[in-house]
Amino acid sequence: MPCRQSFDTLVPTVLVRLDRNPFHHGTLGAARSLGRAGIQVHAVVESPTSPVARSRYLRSVRTRPGTDSSAELAALLTRIADEITDNPSHPVLPIPLDDVSALALARRRDRLSPRLLLPEQTEEQLLRVADKAALAGTCAVLGLPHPxxxxxxxxxxxxxxxxxxxxxxxxxxxxxxxxxxxxxxxxxxxxxxxxxxxxxxxxxxxxxxxxxxxxLLPAGRDLDWFFHGYVDTQGRCITGATGRKERSWPDGAGLTAAGRWAPNPTVDRTARELLDALGYRGVCDLDFRLDRSTGAYHLLDFNPRPGAQFRLFADREGLDVVRALHLNLTGRPVPPHSPAYGRRFVVENYAALSHLTSPRRRSTAEHGTGDRRTEYAWWAPDDPMPALAMGRAWLRHLLRKALTAHGRLFGSGRRRPPAPPAVPPARSSSPHLTPR
Missing domain, CATH: 3.30.1490.20 (ATP-grasp fold, A domain)
Structure with a gap:
């Protein structure tokens, strides 16, 4: 079947990540997704020795600015745009992969446009959902279940x-x-x-x-869900899907270590209604947990950028939210997103830790039905070097943590006696306080 996606491959992409986490697999997923489509991909990450820098799909890697200043980032992206294009008016698409990058780009959008293609979002709009206190207030105003x-x-x-x-x-x-x-x-x-x-x-x-x-809403099997979507320049959520978190790290309260594309009409409807109420534009990643006692799905987090596991929702033709973003902002049509229920996504390093600490199966989902493909966050036959680099870096990371823990435990020569238990205050009868 011929691919229905028609990319403007003359518009290069710069992946932007200001955090210092070398194990951010979402950056690698974006590089592979766009690179495989024939789009020129560059990246701004924490270090040129980052595992993602070994990807064959990255044309160049720059080191993040020394600070999180939006002015410094804007200046760096402008220089990169001048270096990777011949025409000073030629557009370049930056894609933020963490919250601080998304906020910094939104803050400078008026100055960066139209050279840099960015969704129509202001920093204030993003802070309504990225700031955890503001998110609680947003949910209260909209009547959306929230812990x-x-x-x-x-x-x-x-x-x-x-x-x-x-x-x-x-x-x-x-x-x-x-x-x-x-x-x-x-x-x-x-x-x-x-x-x-x-x-x-x-x-x-x-x-x-x-x-x-x-x-803390009780954890359990099949309670954790997420929604990834892309809202186009007209305000339509043209690409969106729901997935079930099967394993997480840390167990029960962490990021997705293994997930499966699965239908959830309630989560899908709730997410789309929220995006419409907010007037949101661009890529988003929302996390929900089902409260079995009430049957309500509570919104736990709203990330105004691609989630690290966004590649779970790549359909048979490779369309995902990052590709939808590139197509839409370059004026190309975005084809319908075709569900691939059953498809899995596994983050090798975190899934291994999850299995070690909790070997039981985290999902009662049907096995072997629907789309049986599994995509791995780090390993890919056409791009093996990032997985090898990650493996080496991960072993060094675990060794450092083990040595640090050993030093804390035995560095003083003897263990201190445990502190006496705290006396709990009396339970308050005052009404529940909610953030404004």
């Missing part, structure tokens, strides 16, 4: 709120892209004691944004 969320202003209040929500609780930093590199702070964590709540709140000054405490 109960509290925003403490002190350590004692944080402990009281956590106790009222019920331990364990989910802790999130409102703007995780502001977290300092190497500080040991995670964007999301599960806290199981009031001592952990107090300790994490005490680190608020270094986190750069507010700490949120959320009710």
């Amino acid at each position: 109960r969320t509290e925003i403490p202003t002190g350590a004692d209040e944080a402990a009281a709120m956590a106790w009222a929500l019920g331990l364990p609780v989910v802790a999130k930093w409102s703007r995780p892209w502001l977290l300092p590199a190497g500080g040991g702070l995670r964007s999301t964590s599960v806290l199981r004691s009031l001592a952990e709540v107090r300790e994490l709140y005490a680190r608020s000054p270094e986190a750069g944004s507010r700490l949120l405490l959320q009710e």
Whole structure:
């Protein structure tokens, strides 16, 4: 069957990722998706030695700016556009692959257009969903199910709120892209004691944004779902699909280690109605969890850019949200997205950790029906070098973590006695607080 996608291969793409994570497989997926379509692909990543830099589909790799300044990023992209095109008016398509990049490009959109092709989004519009506190408020305004969320202003209040929500609780930093590199702070964590709540709140000054405490919805088989979509310049979600998270890392509360393309009309309808209500444009990645006690799907996260596992939703002709973005912003028609239910996506390094810690099957889904293809995040027969580079880097990463843990445990020569348990505050009878 001939491919119905007709790309303008004269418009090059620059993948932009400002975070320092060398294991971001979504960057590699975008390089392969567009490169296989004959589009010239360049990248701005954390290091020229990044595993993704070994991909045969990348024409060049630049190192991210020293800071997350939108001005520095805009200047870098302008220089790259001048280097990779002969005509100073020739368009170039930048694709942000993390939140900070998406926000930085939206902030500079008026100055970068029309040379750089970007969806019609402002930074303020993206912050309504990228900022975790703002997302809670957005859901409250729109009546969309969302886990109960509290925003403490002190350590004692944080402990009281956590106790009222019920331990364990989910802790999130409102703007995780502001977290300092190497500080040991995670964007999301599960806290199981009031001592952990107090300790994490005490680190608020270094986190750069507010700490949120959320009710932990019970995890379980087939409860975690995601939606990936692309909304075109006319406001139509022309490419969108739902998938089920089968394995995650960390288990039960982390990123997708293995997922399957599966129909979920409720999640699909909810996501599309939300995008329409927001007037959203561009690529998005939404995470949901089903609350079995109410039957409601709660929106957990909204990422205003391609999700790392977006390649799960590549149909038989290779159409995915990144290709849809390129087609639409270069004025080409986007063909209908054909469902491939049953198709799987596996992230090798995280799936291995998930199997080690939780060998049981995470899904009761039918096996061997529908589309039986599996795409791996790192390994591809036509592009093997990134997987080999990732394997070496991953082993070094695990060794460093093991040595660090060993040093913390035995560095002082003897283990300290455990601290006495914290005395929980009395349960509050005050009404639930919601962010404004």
